[in-house]
Amino acid sequence: MGLDDCNLSSNNCKDLSSIIHTNPSLKELKLNNNELGDAGIEYLSKGLLTPSCSLQKLWLQNCNLTSASCETLRSVLSAQPSLTELHVGDNKLGTAGVKVLCQGLMNPNCKLQKLQLEYCELTADIVEALNAALQAKPTLKELSLSNNTLGDTAVKQLCRGLVEASCDLELLHLENCGITSDSCRDISAVLSNKPSLLDLAVGDNKIGDAGLALLCQGLLHPNCKIQKLWLWDCDLTSASCKDLSRVFSTKETLLEVSLIDNNLRDSGMEMLCQALKDPKAHLQELWVRECGLTAACCKAVSSVLSVNKHLQVLHIGENKLGNAGVEILCEGLLHPNCNIHSLWLGNCDITAACCATLANVMVTKQNLTELDLSYNTLEDEGVMKLCEAVRNPNCKMQQLILYDIFWGPEVDDELKALEEARPDVKIVS
Amino acid sequence: YTRFRKDFLRKHVDFPRTQSPNNNQYCDVMMMRRGMSSSGRCKDLNTFVHTDPQNVVQVCRNQPDRAIRTTRQRFPVTVCKLIRRKPSCRYRGTQRNHRVQVGCLRGLPVHLNNTFP
Numbered sequence: 001m002g003l004d005d006c007n008l009s010s011n012n013c014k015d016l017s018s019i020i021h022t023n024p025s026l027k028e029l030k031l032n033n034n035e036l037g038d039a040g041i042e043y044l045s046k047g048l049l050t051p052s053c054s055l056q057k058l059w060l061q062n063c064n065l066t067s068a069s070c071e072t073l074r075s076v077l078s079a080q081p082s083l084t085e086l087h088v089g090d091n092k093l094g095t096a097g098v099k100v101l102c103q104g105l106m107n108p109n110c111k112l113q114k115l116q117l118e119y120c121e122l123t124a125d126i127v128e129a130l131n132a133a134l135q136a137k138p139t140l141k142e143l144s145l146s147n148n149t150l151g152d153t154a155v156k157q158l159c160r161g162l163v164e165a166s167c168d169l170e171l172l173h174l175e176n177c178g179i180t181s182d183s184c185r186d187i188s189a190v191l192s193n194k195p196s197l198l199d200l201a202v203g204d205n206k207i208g209d210a211g212l213a214l215l216c217q218g219l220l221h222p223n224c225k226i227q228k229l230w231l232w233d234c235d236l237t238s239a240s241c242k243d244l245s246r247v248f249s250t251k252e253t254l255l256e257v258s259l260i261d262n263n264l265r266d267s268g269m270e271m272l273c274q275a276l277k278d279p280k281a282h283l284q285e286l287w288v289r290e291c292g293l294t295a296a297c298c299k300a301v302s303s304v305l306s307v308n309k310h311l312q313v314l315h316i317g318e319n320k321l322g323n324a325g326v327e328i329l330c331e332g333l334l335h336p337n338c339n340i341h342s343l344w345l346g347n348c349d350i351t352a353a354c355c356a357t358l359a360n361v362m363v364t365k366q367n368l369t370e371l372d373l374s375y376n377t378l379e380d381e382g383v384m385k386l387c388e389a390v391r392n393p394n395c396k397m398q399q400l401i402l403y404d405i406f407w408g409p410e411v412d413d414e415l416k417a418l419e420e421a422r423p424d425v426k427i428v429s
Numbered sequence: 430y431t432r433f434r435k436d437f438l439r440k441h442v443d444f445p446r447t448q449s450p451n452n453n454q455y456c457d458v459m460m461m462r463r464g465m466s467s468s469g470r471c472k473d474l475n476t477f478v479h480t481d482p483q484n485v486v487q488v489c490r491n492q493p494d495r496a497i498r499t500t501r502q503r504f505p506v507t508v509c510k511l512i513r514r515k516p517s518c519r520y521r522g523t524q525r526n527h528r529v530q531v532g533c534l535r536g537l538p539v540h541l542n543n544t545f546p
Contacts, residue, residue: 005458033458062454090454119451147453203512204521230510233521260512289473317473346473372473403465403472406532406540408495412432428470429436 001026005033010040020047023053032061032087038068045072054082062090067097077104083112084363086375089118089144092341095126105133114142118173124154131161139165144173146201152182159186168196175230176204181211188394191218191226201230203258209239216243232260232287244399245271249278258287260315266297273300282310289344290318300340305332316371317346323354330357334364341367346403347375352382359389364369366396380411387414390425401429433537438482439463441541446479446505452522456509460520471518473511476544478529480504489533497542499530506544 001019013036020026036044040063047053054114058076070093071288076083093101098120104110123144135141150158162169172190179187184207191197207215218224241264247254263273269288275281298321304311321329326345332338350358355378361368373386383405389395398418415427440463447462449455456475460466465475477484488498505526509520525544532540 005462062450090450093452119454147451230513262511280433311506314475344473373527374473401472403475404541406495406497406542408534 001028004030008034008036008039010035010043013040013043015380017043017045017047018046020053020055020180021050023219024050024052026053026055028057029055029339030059031063032059034063034361036060036063036065037202041065041069041072045076048076049079053080055080056082057085058083059087060091061087061410065091065093067092067094067100069093070097070100074100074104077101077112078111079109079111083110084112084139085114086112087114087116089116089120093117093120093122095121095123098122098126101128102129102133106136109137110137111139112137113139115140115151116142116144117148118144119147122148122150124151124189126150127154127157127161129204130158131165134161134165134167134192134317138168140167141169142171143169144171145177146173146175148177150174150177150179152178152180155179155183156186159183159190162190163193169194170196170199173199173201174205175201179205179211181214183207184211184357185212188214188218191215191224192221193223195223195225197224199228200226200229203230203232203234203260206235208235209237212236212240213243216247219247219251224251225418226251228256229254230258231262232258232393234262235260236264238263238265238271240264241268241271246277248272248275248281248283250280252280252282254283256285257283260287260289262291264288264291264293269293269297273297273304276304276311277307281308284310285313286311287315288319289315289413293319293321295320295322295328298325298328302328302332303327305338305340306335307337309337312339313342314340315344317344317348319348321345321348321350323349323351324348326354327357333361333368338365339367342370343368344372345376346372346401350376350378352379353384355382355385359385362386362389362397362400363392363394366394369396369398370401371397371399372401372403374405376405378402378405378407380407383407383411384414387411387418390418390422395422395425397425400425400427402427405429432534432539437531437538437541439525440465441478442480442482442501443477443507444479444481446507452507452524453520455507456520456522457518460509466518466520467508469514470520471511471514475509476541477509478504478541479506485529485531485538488531489536489538491536492533494534495528496533498533499545500528503528508544517522
């Protein structure tokens with residue numbers, strides 16, 4: 001039952017409680033962004049604690065809960081073995097509150113698999129309780145602690161706990177946790193000791209090139225089967241690209257990487273491209289938005305597109321590629337080997353002059369289904385060229401994204417006409 | 430006027446600023462409420478301006494069609510950048526105090542071009 005952002009309050013919780021009580025088949029309940037408050041959770045608990053309740057997934061993000069709600073949550077965790085997912089981020093639960101929650105986790109009745117505690121005002125002191133809970137909970141598969149000021153000491157302690165715990169952790173999110181290169185050796189240890197770990201997110205932490213080098217040791221370990229790696233805004237430079245390249249060209253399990261907002265620059269990107277040409281590079285999705293790239297690296301990217309059949313999603317927006325750079329990219333896109341279905345070129349300094357080439361790609365590349373050209377000064381002339389391409393029955397696109405482009409009423413009319421002529425092509429603005 | 434309403438106000442003005450526990454959550458909620466974030470289709474970058482829309486309308490008054498104008502005053506803004514799409518779209522929000530640059534049509538702002546410190 002999805003009731004996110006429905007203006008619900010604590011009063012509605014009495015009714016919700018009844019609903020839960022009378023619907024033992026209810027498996028999922030989403031109540032994010034409703035001002036339920038601690039009082040609301042109190043009412044809700046009556047339904048949640050019903051023996052016949054077999055709720056599996058519960059979302060209570062941003063519900064104005066405080067530590068006072070944690071006793072209730074503890075009870076629910078201890079009483080309901082059916083509950084496998086609990087999302088309570090964006091609530092000021094605090095360290096004291098989550099310590100109480102952890103007691104619930106310790107209960108042998110609790111079979112929780114996914115725990116989301118982002119932005120809960122947790123501090124370093126929470127780690128001891130978390131580690132104890134991890135030791136007791138082999139069922140735990142996903143743990144998210146992003147946006148809590150944990151710091152290196154706590155994160156190192158957590159990593160040591162994770163390595164010792166018997167749980168087969170698949171997802172670990174520690175974004176914006178105050179991590180520096182200091183923690184990276186211990187995070188690396190988790191990578192090399194937990195072949196179950198598929199998704200690691202350490203974005204928005206100043207780990208720097210030194211930290212990345214340490215992480216790569218774990219990433220390169222044969223035990224590491226990582227699939228998704230989120231390293232956005234980590235203070236990385238082109239120096240990191242040497243190590244990252246080795247990961248890209250050797251870790252066949254790696255499928256999705258975000259390097260958004262790191263100053264990789266053309267030289268760094270060229271190194272990554274070299275690696276992406278290796279047959280062992282199976283990366284499907286690469287986000288390099290806002291990485292300080294220019295037209296100079298486009299030849300290397302184009303070269304990748306002409307040999308790499310695995311890459312499906314390329315987000316290269318917010319880089320000053322310019323018309324020249326994008327024209328070169330399009331050459332690679334048109335190559336029969338290229339299987340890119342989603343291309344993001346927002347705010348890339350593209351103008352109307354490039355639109356003829358882009359239009360050609362749109363009617364030639366049958367597998368290109370999503371193209372984002374937002375925030376480029378395409379003007380009426382450029383947009384009309386793209387519209388012409390959409391009219392062409394050879395254009396098999398599903399989404400053409402044109403946000404934040406300044407055009408006149410004539411373009412509005414054409415877009416309206418296109419809604420009728422090609423309803424299968426969604427033009428988003 | 431429709432574009433002012435449909436495009437500009439909906440996407441770029443939130444005044445008074447909607448309450449939220451933190452900037453990231455602000456973006457997650459607002460991008461969804463304003464129709465720019467739903468089932469995997471999420472706008473990559475968006476700026477919300479937190480001032481009376483009249484303060485922005487003024488800069489377009491009596492301006493030629495297609496004019497691009499910047500406010501003299503700085504206003505609180507929140508810049509939302511997409512960080513992940515799966516399992517749901519999540520944003521990173523940053524607050525700034527910026528001058529606002531808009532594109533004008535028939536004396537009304539219809540397009541947010543940029544913001545400057």
